[in-house]
Amino acid sequence: MKFVIKKEDLYNGIKIVERATSIKALQPVLLNIYIETVGTNAVKLIATDLDMTIITTVDAQVEEEGKITLPSKTLNEIVSKLNDNLVTFEMAKDETVVHVTCKKSKFDIIGISADEFPKECSNIETNEENCFEIPVKTLTKAVRQAGFAAATFENSTLLSGIVFALSENQLEVASTDGNRLARVREKITNSKEGLLIIPARTINEFAKICSFIDEDTVKIYAETNRIILKTLKTTTISRLLEGQFPQYNRLIPTDCPKVAIVNVNQLISAIDRVSVMIDDKKCFAKFEFTNNNLRISADTPDSGKSEENIDIDYTSEDLTIAFNHKYILEALKNIDSDEVKIGLNTTLSATVLKPNSEEDFVCLVMPVQIR
């Protein structure tokens, strides 16, 4: 194996695939990036943690074909520190060491044979029938807005997944951890129906990769137990979660008897200030909606009290309700609108937060019961 590659191209490629390298090394080879020459003008990079696989192709001038796996961390560190120049990779005769040279810098990196890298992960045979195509921006925005509510606990329950519900010309993305829920609906060109539950980690990593990808659309292949996200040079493969996801749409009230319109930035800074006196154990703030005023307050026996008042648009009956302030903050930070429409009912009812605009985005937060 011998090839010459541009430092920035290689660095970009490593940045894309390294997101799939294993954190806990069940097998040492999963800490490595698989490198293989493709024809005379490209090199393929692959990384996998067995749940998720990322494959990308990088331009290179191939002088001798070959393949190997090299430690992701070492490779990343070396490439990031090189002078901006052409880098040469050349395999030593024993096929486990690669000589890397760049100007007056030389490295011998010890790798692991390419044969030890799991092959089944990088099977990218796809069926065009299962495919739909959407703009990268639409996908990343939907995942950011509606993916934050997924459960973060380690054990991979269904709630740690993000739902992609497909219907004619619509993609619905939703997540819930049981205490809160986020859902967004985007118009797309699609004729298939179905519900995919994608592990939150995979789709979040894909959203991050998108910042390194210079393309407008992504092709999504939904198979029985895996999903493939494909752009021109990069392919991400993830297993799907299987099971019956909660019927979340039934939980969202269609009509709320009390509605408050509040400036999003004002509300975020008010909650942020009140949070100084929020007890880490109890973790809630009190929200008192009265005539065109919202009073937010907190009280910790050892530290003291905090209180904020903000002008809002509210003319319904007075209501006092308490929330985990972090859930409200996260919902607000994902609203791309100046004002939020807060739909209330009783002290114990799920509360609805929507942008005060045409956008089809909704967050549901369960209140905390107070005496």
Added chain:
Amino acid sequence: MKFVIKKEDLYNGIKIVERATSIKALQPVLLNIYIETVGTNAVKLIATDLDMTIITTVDAQVEEEGKITLPSKTLNEIVSKLNDNLVTFEMAKDETVVHVTCKKSKFDIIGISADEFPKECSNIETNEENCFEIPVKTLTKAVRQAGFAAATFENSTLLSGIVFALSENQLEVASTDGNRLARVREKITNSKEGLLIIPARTINEFAKICSFIDEDTVKIYAETNRIILKTLKTTTISRLLEGQFPQYNRLIPTDCPKVAIVNVNQLISAIDRVSVMIDDKKCFAKFEFTNNNLRISADTPDSGKSEENIDIDYTSEDLTIAFNHKYILEALKNIDSDEVKIGLNTTLSATVLKPNSEEDFVCLVMPVQIR
């Protein structure tokens, strides 16, 4: 107690004194900032961890005199989050709670009585006879350049201190941890002689505080067992370390038989690249000085090898020597010159690094013995 204060003045004052608040709370009151009104136009803030005390005065409009201590962390968090406006502090009748108001934000902060705050720490009676005055810039530069070599282990041995050696019109600052040494000499106006060993933490914190202080000179009062650093509004008091500091000046060779002149930035990036393959346990790189060339290399059995060659100015006999690369990097980063003059002798001799300029700064690094 009641006063009105500008948010930014208060925030600046907190940022200065909080560096002395205790990290481990032996007494809860040491986590607090002491606040006391001074006349009708100022408020005094004090924090201490019993080793070091910082006192600063902040402009304020005092309406009612009084004093209290408030938790540093809570106070900092609240003030940093307030809208940019006037803030009112008012003590409640029971004298343990302070009401803080700023526009529509209200806080009740629970404090601890000012009587519980250690008084002896804030004794700032000084004797002008023990005083010398130096530019703030000279002090902070000297501490940065010659303070990094102090021992960082927890137990407060003498080596964890930074030496201030005073002689007529000269301040010498030095530190050593036994493996390396840094020394800088600055011309000042002074007629006293003596040697002060200041805990590194205190003098480093003072150097950081200087960025918040808008003054050109600092008065230093050297007493038997403490040092006082005084600017117009801020006073820092620290205990001194007592004992016989090593005769470090005797260790610095006055003449080196072999001398290399090397570009500092080239050397830093070369060592940085080589470091990818430096074994964390052995922690050294090999330096081979040959005719106008420096080869730096490292070798880790599991990961691989690295090698760099740089053009240097060297015509003495060939020499191979090994160093803990971190010591060399730290020395180089404190050299304010484009070129470093490296004074060598044998493979086991202490090596001298000096800026290739007129500046009186020197670093000594002990080599690592290799087979």
